[in-house]
Amino acid sequence: MHFGDLQTVGLNEVLQNEYPDAKKIILTDETVGSIWIEQLVTSHSQLSKAEIIQIPEGEAFKTIDVCAQIWEALSEYEIGRGDVIINFGGGVITDMGGFIASLYKRGLSFINIPTTLLSQVDASVGGKTGVDLGPFKNQIGVFSDAAHVFIDDQFLKTLDEKQLQSGLAEMLKHGLISDPSHWKDLQSFDPSNPKGRLKLIRTSVKIKRDVVVQDHKESGVRKTLNFGHTIGHGIEGFLLEKETPTLHGFAVAWGMKAESFIAYKQGLLSQTAYESIAAFIDTYYPKCEIESKDFKAILKLMYNDKKNKNGHIQFSFISEIGKGIYDQGATDVEILDALKTLID
Numbered sequence: 001m002h003f004g005d006l007q008t009v010g011l012n013e014v015l016q017n018e019y020p021d022a023k024k025i026i027l028t029d030e031t032v033g034s035i036w037i038e039q040l041v042t043s044h045s046q047l048s049k050a051e052i053i054q055i056p057e058g059e060a061f062k063t064i065d066v067c068a069q070i071w072e073a074l075s076e077y078e079i080g081r082g083d084v085i086i087n088f089g090g091g092v093i094t095d096m097g098g099f100i101a102s103l104y105k106r107g108l109s110f111i112n113i114p115t116t117l118l119s120q121v122d123a124s125v126g127g128k129t130g131v132d133l134g135p136f137k138n139q140i141g142v143f144s145d146a147a148h149v150f151i152d153d154q155f156l157k158t159l160d161e162k163q164l165q166s167g168l169a170e171m172l173k174h175g176l177i178s179d180p181s182h183w184k185d186l187q188s189f190d191p192s193n194p195k196g197r198l199k200l201i202r203t204s205v206k207i208k209r210d211v212v213v214q215d216h217k218e219s220g221v222r223k224t225l226n227f228g229h230t231i232g233h234g235i236e237g238f239l240l241e242k243e244t245p246t247l248h249g250f251a252v253a254w255g256m257k258a259e260s261f262i263a264y265k266q267g268l269l270s271q272t273a274y275e276s277i278a279a280f281i282d283t284y285y286p287k288c289e290i291e292s293k294d295f296k297a298i299l300k301l302m303y304n305d306k307k308n309k310n311g312h313i314q315f316s317f318i319s320e321i322g323k324g325i326y327d328q329g330a331t332d333v334e335i336l337d338a339l340k341t342l343i344d
């Protein structure tokens with residue numbers, strides 16, 4: 001992991017020392033490409049001859065079909081095992097680029113340069129790579145670690161407010177599952193203000209890495225990172241299928257509120273803790289873009305979540321602010337009641 005300005009932390013030196021004869025491929029999306037690619041390439045001599053593959057932006061393009069097109073392009077560029085892919089973009093690019101690199105010719109090295117807050121604090125770290133299958137999030141994927149991750153928060157200066165809010169949701173999750181002081185610090189955090197921002201990003205990344213190091217393949221404690229994601233993915237998948245996509249972090253924020261409600265109703269979480277989480281999410285995030293007639297379809301999607309066991313939906317809750325718990329269940333009625341809290 002490298003934190004700070006790409007030139008200061010030595011992206012060029014890493015490429016020169018570790019991949020001196022490798023072909024470099026940069027995978028990016030159209031927005032990041034149009035804003036940042038020229039600066040990236042011209043300020044790093046090792047990237048001056050890089051092949052650039054640019055795809056349309058957004059979750060709708062995180063598909064196996066797009067991967068197949070990119071594998072074709074890699075083949076045309078005669079990319080081999082010793083070459084390196086640089087994933088330059090948000091979580092869609094780092095998830096999909098890691099997946100593409102890991103499967104092409106049984107595995108190429110890849111480097112992540114995440115450019116959204118969400119991908120800096122979460123998606124680019126921890127080795128989960130993959131793509132969606134229709135409305136089902138991240139159904140096809142592999143665990144595969146980036147050789148390096150470079151986190152430079154200067155990229156966030158061109159990110160809009162909504163995307164910053166989306167990234168903050170995963171940071172809030174880190175505080176809620178493992179560190180009450182991080183949760184507290186984030187209450188007054190303005191992600192658009194660079195002052196102190198990298199320090200909070202580092203804290204979030206550290207929390208995630210500490211969890212992942214203990215349980216890389218998610219058989220135990222790593223599941224705590226799924227807090228908010230069971231209901232969140234249900235909502236996100238539902239809205240994606242309706243072609244009215246929402247931001248991943250918004251869905252996670254709504255999911256954290258709804259799942260905290262279930263934990264509170266089950267007597268696992270105090271009312272005070274639930275109310276403080278709900279109050280922050282209600283103030284900071286827009287209202288959830290679903291209606292009660294959508295609940296059944298969302299529940300159906302949740303029954304296809306890859307984390308389920310023996311046909312039962314599996315949840316990761318919190319039992320207090322700063323303490324994640326996993327392998328929890330809930331009845332359909334409890335889930336539907338929780339979804340109601342998002343539209344009341």
Ligand SMILES: NC(=O)c1ccc[n+]([C@@H]2O[C@H](COP(=O)([O-])OP(=O)(O)OC[C@H]3O[C@@H](n4cnc5c(N)ncnc54)[C@H](O)[C@@H]3O)[C@@H](O)[C@H]2O)c1
Nearest residue numbers: 031057058090091092115116118119122123128155158159
């Ligand atoms: N692998 C994991 O552990 C993990 C964890 C959390 C989320 N994810 C995945 O991450 C994805 C969401 O990531 P995301 O929110 O970064 O989405 P994204 O990659 O779609 O990026 C969001 C938008 O921001 C634009 N953008 C990116 N960087 C920019 C910049 N610096 N300036 C201006 N615009 C910029 C992109 O073009 C895009 O339109 C989801 O697919 C989610 O499933 C993965």
